[in-house]
Amino acid sequence: xxxxxxxxxxxxxxxxxxxxxxxxxxxxxxxxxxxxxxxxxxxxxxxxxxxxxxxxxxxxxxxxxxxxxxxxxxxxxxxxxxxxxxxxxxxxxxxxxxxxxxxxxxxxx
Amino acid sequence: xxxxxxxxxxxxxxxxxxxxxxxxxxxxxxxxxxxxxxxxxxxxxxxxxxxxxxxxxxxxxxxxxxxxxxxxxxxxxxxxxxxxxxxxxxxxxxxxxxxxxxxxxxxxxxxxxxxxxxxxxxxxxxxxxxxxxxxxxxxxxxxxxxxxxxxxxxxxxxxxxxxxxxxxxxxxxxxxxxxxxxxxxxxxxxxxxxxxxxxxxxxxxxxxxxxxxxxxxxxxxxxxxxxxxxxxxxxxxxxxxxxxxxxxxxxxxxxxxxxxxxxxxxxxxxxxxxx
Amino acid sequence: xxxxxxxxxxxxxxxxxxxxxxxxxxxxxxxxxxxxxxxxxxxxxxxxxxxxxxxxxxxxxxxxxxxxxxxxxxxxxxxxxxxxxxxxxxxxxxxxxxxxxxxxxxxxxxxxxxxxxxxxxxxxxxxxxxxxxxxxxxxxxxxxxxxxxxxxxxx
Numbered sequence: 062x063x064x065x066x067x068x069x070x071x072x073x074x075x076x077x078x079x080x081x082x083x084x085x086x087x088x089x090x091x092x093x094x095x096x097x098x099x100x101x102x103x104x105x106x107x108x109x110x111x112x113x114x115x116x117x118x119x120x121x122x123x124x125x126x127x128x129x130x131x132x133x134x135x136x137x138x139x140x141x142x143x144x145x146x147x148x149x150x151x152x153x154x155x156x157x158x159x160x161x162x163x164x165x166x167x168x169x170x
Numbered sequence: 171x172x173x174x175x176x177x178x179x180x181x182x183x184x185x186x187x188x189x190x191x192x193x194x195x196x197x198x199x200x201x202x203x204x205x206x207x208x209x210x211x212x213x214x215x216x217x218x219x220x221x222x223x224x225x226x227x228x229x230x231x232x233x234x235x236x237x238x239x240x241x242x243x244x245x246x247x248x249x250x251x252x253x254x255x256x257x258x259x260x261x262x263x264x265x266x267x268x269x270x271x272x273x274x275x276x277x278x279x280x281x282x283x284x285x286x287x288x289x290x291x292x293x294x295x296x297x298x299x300x301x302x303x304x305x306x307x308x309x310x311x312x313x314x315x316x317x318x319x320x321x322x323x324x325x326x327x328x329x330x331x332x333x334x335x336x337x338x339x340x341x342x343x344x345x346x347x348x349x350x351x352x353x354x355x356x357x358x359x360x361x362x363x364x365x366x367x368x369x370x371x372x373x374x375x376x377x378x379x380x381x382x383x384x385x386x387x388x389x390x391x392x393x394x395x396x397x398x399x400x401x402x403x404x405x406x407x408x409x410x411x412x413x414x415x416x417x418x419x420x421x422x423x424x425x426x427x428x429x430x431x432x433x434x435x436x437x438x439x440x441x442x443x444x445x
Numbered sequence: 446x447x448x449x450x451x452x453x454x455x456x457x458x459x460x461x462x463x464x465x466x467x468x469x470x471x472x473x474x475x476x477x478x479x480x481x482x483x484x485x486x487x488x489x490x491x492x493x494x495x496x497x498x499x500x501x502x503x504x505x506x507x508x509x510x511x512x513x514x515x516x517x518x519x520x521x522x523x524x525x526x527x528x529x530x531x532x533x534x535x536x537x538x539x540x541x542x543x544x545x546x547x548x549x550x551x552x553x554x555x556x557x558x559x560x561x562x563x564x565x566x567x568x569x570x571x572x573x574x575x576x577x578x579x580x581x582x583x584x585x586x587x588x589x590x591x592x593x594x595x596x597x598x599x600x
Binding site for chain 1: 548
């Protein structure tokens with residue numbers, strides 16, 4: 062199976078008070094549980110990224126809960142108000158509990 | 171089979187030019203004159219311009235474009251040492267391709283001296299792996315092959331497709347041209363029926379493009395992933411109920427050369443994003 | 446097949462979905478969906494039967510999606526996003542999929558603005574319903590239809 066790899070986009074620098082856009086994408090097939098393996102005809106069990114959490118300096122700021130209706134390679138964009146320099150941590154949770162993370166620093170001048 | 175019914179319906183449903191408000195004439199698209207005077211059309215347009223905003227917006231943003239995940243994977247492999255020679259593709263590739271890296275993506279398929287025939291980019295990569303790296307060839311439609319192909323093509327992004335079809339490439343070019351116009355399959359159609367005579371018209375809900383390949387490998391929603399030019403050829407042939415050829419077949423390389431030539435002058439857009 | 450020849454209004458970018466003042470009217474104005482009952486039940490569960498109030502939710506959805514595998518869904522909600530007045534959660538639902546839930550989002554004042562964008566699967570043409578929950582327990586709702594076209598061709 063394809064390696065699961067997150068990508069995130071955070072501006073390196075921002076002005077205090079500026080609202081920046083954060084984007085995150087992860088490679089994941091998002092198996093709905095309704096699909097079938099074309100070769101074997103067997104049902105592919107549900108396996109999706111069901112949760113995405115963004116935190117800034119340890120504080121959760123945004124959470125997305127995904128259902129099987131979210132597309133493969135789930136993409137999410139959201140705003141954040143820059144007030145001080147710090148680090149974002151992004152966490153994706155897969156059915157079954159596996160977690161994938163990424164982090165990015167942002168400097169606020 | 172449902173598909174056959176669909177296609178038959180589709181043919182009767184190709185909407186006349188009077189209806190089709192061809193999107194590439196809205197002033198935002200790049201419509202170029204063919205580079206070669208023997209070109210059958212008087213305008214050449216990327217497939218991008220036949221798609222709706224939902225599709226174009228994603229291609230416009232490298233971050234949002236899921237095709238970039240595969241290209242990123244290719245970038246990692248590019249520098250990874252593999253095979254008995256202890257080399258990475260980045261160390262040997264230009265020698266195999268016989269042209270600089272930032273040009274490869276715009277000039278392949280090309281007559282390659284070492285191979286002494288016209289070969290596609292995938293074939294250069296595998297030739298390089300086998301001869302220069304002592305590594306196993308990649309499977310045509312594998313994530314590794316698609317990743318490397320996308321990564322290499324991306325090095326030519328923005329420059330214009332410029333495949334050579336004269337001299338030693340002319341036999342493959344003529345072969346490709348024959349295939350393009352040859353009616354095949356139960357529906358007795360050729361590529362030209364759709365992509366030359368009817369581009370800009372709808373075939374059911376799909377607006378037909380000129381079938382250019384300047385964005386391959388391409389991420390397709392229908393595939394939920396990235397696929398090669400040959401995968402698209404195979405799909406188009408299945409649609410007209412013709413037997414598709416295997417990946418890498420000499421005829422597909424010839425068809426790829428001919429199709430690339432029809433798009434000479436278009437910008438390389440790899441990895442494109444399509445429905 | 447006239448529909449396939451429409452091209453002019455490519456996407457309903459920034460269509461402002463203004464909601465009427467009375468929640469009851471809003472619900473009554475929702476056209477019948479393939480599985481409207483499931484969405485209605487879902488909304489009832491989330492709101493606890495409370496009325497869904499006025500407010501503007503800006504939806505960014507394509508009018509026509511050339512494939513249902515990845516349809517952009519984005520919204521932005523006018524809110525000061527202060528500790529006293531912010532959007533707490535947003536639920537995105539679709540009435541023509543096997544199940545109504547698409548995604549839900551939890552917002553915090555630290556975000557400074559309330560918006561999000563993702564991509565969803567749509568099994569067919571259907572309505573997308575966006576329900577927003579404010580920190581004071583009130584609700585707002587907006588919806589739009591996305592027409593999903595299935596290409597008959599193209600490999």
